[in-house]
Amino acid sequence: MAAETETIERVSRTAPGRRVLDATAISELKEALSIIKDHRYTEGYTLTSLPTVAYDLLQEMMVLLPGIDDTSAWWLLLTALDKPVWPADKQVDALLVELGLLGPENTPENGRHRILESELSDRHIPALHRALAGHVSYCDEDHTTSNCELQQFTLSHRIDRQVSAEGTERPTVVDLFCGAGGLSHGFTRGVTGPQFDVALAVDEDEAATDTYRLNHPEIPHQKIQCDDIGNLAENADELEELAPDVDLVVGGPPCQALSVAGYRSRRADDDSYSVIDDPRTELYQHYVSLLETLEPQYIIMENVEGIRSPVGDSDRRVIDDVEAALSELGYTTDHRLIDCSRFGIPQERDRVILFGVRGKTVPEPDELVGEFFGALIPDTDTETTIHQALSNLPRLRRGEGGDVVAGRHRGRASEYVRDNELHNGTQLTYNHQAREHPMEKDRKLFSDVMEPGDTGWDVKYGTEYGHLIEYDVGTEENPKFKDKYRMLHWDEPSPTIVAHLEKDANSFILPDYYEYARPDVTKQDSTRSRGITPREAARLQSFPDSYVFLGPFTSQFRQIGNAVPPVLGDRIASVLGKFISNGSPAAASASDSLAAKSDD
The missing domain is CATH 3.40.50.150 (Vaccinia Virus protein VP39)
Structure with missing residues (x-):
């Protein structure tokens, strides 16, 4: 027992960024390890067999651990073990009512809504589980206030806005x-x-x-x-x-x-x-x-x-x-x-x-x-310019980002962004998903071959990599789709944002920011040379960052390309x-x- 205590103390001292455990914490940790080791669903201290255990049984096991109650156990299943369960928290149910996903009359007294949990699991959106659950756990503000990121998604906000517009x-x-x-x-x-x-x-x-x-x-x-x-x-x-x-x-x-x-x-x-x-x-x-x-x-x-x-x-x-x-x-x-x-x-x-x-x-x-x-x-x-339009957006590599991205680029917003109030109303970045560009020839073109201003025509007839352009660009007298591939200039306006972006973004390739927009050899990364994201297309169309586009990834591009710029x-x-x-x-x-x- 003394040896186990010494081991825990040593690990807590050497672990980076961790506080040294006191005697009470060590005692509780030893108790928890003992429960895990002796539990019928584990093999010693390993938890590899847990994914096959029913969620209710996992919750019962966690309640045995010191300091874990029923509510905390469901939260652990959701956040630590990534299980698609709905956490037992009345604030979550209150938020669901605000979002119109749950009727007030159906809110369970015990705080756990199994029907909703099953429906959401069937829709395969565990990210929504974690986002909403995490929000109510750290948000000190009422989610109906203007300081809350989720305000625009709530029914009460919509009702308030509509009531305030009456009689005008x-x-x-x-x-x-x-x-x-x-x-x-x-x-x-x-x-x-x-x-x-x-x-x-x-x-x-x-x-x-x-x-x-x-x-x-x-x-x-x-x-x-x-x-x-x-x-x-x-x-x-x-x-x-x-x-x-x-x-x-x-x-x-x-x-x-x-x-x-x-x-x-x-x-x-x-x-x-x-x-x-x-x-x-x-x-x-x-x-x-x-x-x-x-x-x-x-x-x-x-x-x-x-x-x-x-x-x-x-x-x-x-x-x-x-x-x-x-x-x-x-x-x-x-x-x-x-x-x-x-x-x-x-x-x-x-x-x-x-x-x-x-x-x-x-x-x-x-x-x-x-x-x-x-x-x-x-x-x-x-x-x-594109540089001004995309100021203070996160700089993504291929495949990075998502429907919701936390934070902003540290740079100051441009006059275009400030004057048109594009960055107001949110601290998140929505619809900012970069394509992966899985085809090797495309990655080669974007990283090693093309320069800002280049098109497929330039590659076909001006470089040794013409074989990578596998479609007919025509002749000088009769060109065809010469800009199907096109790399943009940071210091120029964008070409017309089009609905075709739903198909691919090969004619809207954004070169690496740290090589061409703000040169910095310590940060250059050719994987940042990739097609624009829906949020970047929205900025180029003058939509504010708080304007959230719903629907599939391809539909977001189509909606943005078909839109009239709000500034117009x-x-x-x-x-x-x-x-x-x-x-x-x-x-x-x-x-x-x-x-x-x-x-x-």
Whole structure:
């Protein structure tokens, strides 16, 4: 016995970072070791056979250990042995009620909810078990307060936000083809312009509408609908009931059929493919039909550059069809091709913005439309780089990260991040998972071959590693997919963030930060040369870090690539705020105000 005591004392003294055990602690440890050694489920001191033991029996064994009660035993199973059990803690059940996973009437008196434990185990999400259990164990604040990271996930927070919004007199907006809510976020956050109330948001992508709901707690659940826009157009009475007295309708019909990349991809797979026959080309008809029912005073449509290009081999332009249909409804419209980088958004993203006003609501609609674009487009050529956009995000290697990453990079947030309040509201980093890039040829390209600015074309015809480019890049006279592989520049804006990122990120390869952005030979690591993460794509799209994207990894990229940058939405809202005053036309005074402030 004395020898065992000496051994424990020696180990406690030599173990790094450990305190020396006192006599009481040594006595309790010896007792615990004795129980483990003599227990029928162990072989001496080894615990290798424990994984096959029923959880209830493991809990009973742990209760025999000194200082371990029933609650602690379940916590040990969860945290130490990584078992998918639900810990016995009333705070956990209270949090489950807040998250809507558990009804108050079903909370067990003993604190252990076996039904929920079974359901969550079936869903294979033990990480959620540990995250929630760990939260209630260390969080000193009530999880409904603004200091709690989980606040945005709770029902009470959503109810509070919705109650506080009641009775406010703000202009109202309907967001069609809303996606994950980038445009709506710009209209509701009120950083540079007024806040709008969302009367209705619609999209057929379930993951996107889930994301929208989570990040817009102020909007009641029934006002965010996952539905085909055509179904909504067929139910005019229901639509009028959901969104009466709408000031503004925004949105852009899905643009894949009109984008250069989308057209090129479909032609490669099907020589008979026609943009005109693609049903997505005519989604704008549903958009127009909804406008006829809602009768908003103003409309905003956002779309790709292809909407104003000839379709296929014809002279037809979709933008002409749209404006003709809107004219029949009494709208005066115009459109501009804008470069999002001029708004400080760190990517080269050209988009068509169409603006329209119902002619009978203002005295000189043509002048008002002109004033809108004069005030919208900045006079300066602002350029924000990838380096500025991704400042203070954790620097990941291939395969690192996850849906939730603790902490930030120690560097100071850039002016772009601070001015747009992208880093506010959270100390965590969401949706920051780096691809592993398992193919050896890709790792070779990213680590040893490509330099910032290089594409697959450059590798094919400018290096000895052309054999690693296994697809046809074409010829100089007829190039094909030359940028399917592309390494980015830290000191330049990003190319257009696209939904194709869900497939791969080979055209958005971020070179090692410590080799190219902030050179430091002691920290350089070529495994940091990898495709961008969803969070990095979201930063480049100007989404705040607290904006959490739900759904599978691939869906997160699709949602981000399809979104309208919130900063652009905020800019549009700030201009429209000069037109709208509590839902009423600002008339001539708005036009005068805009003329005086066209360089906002």
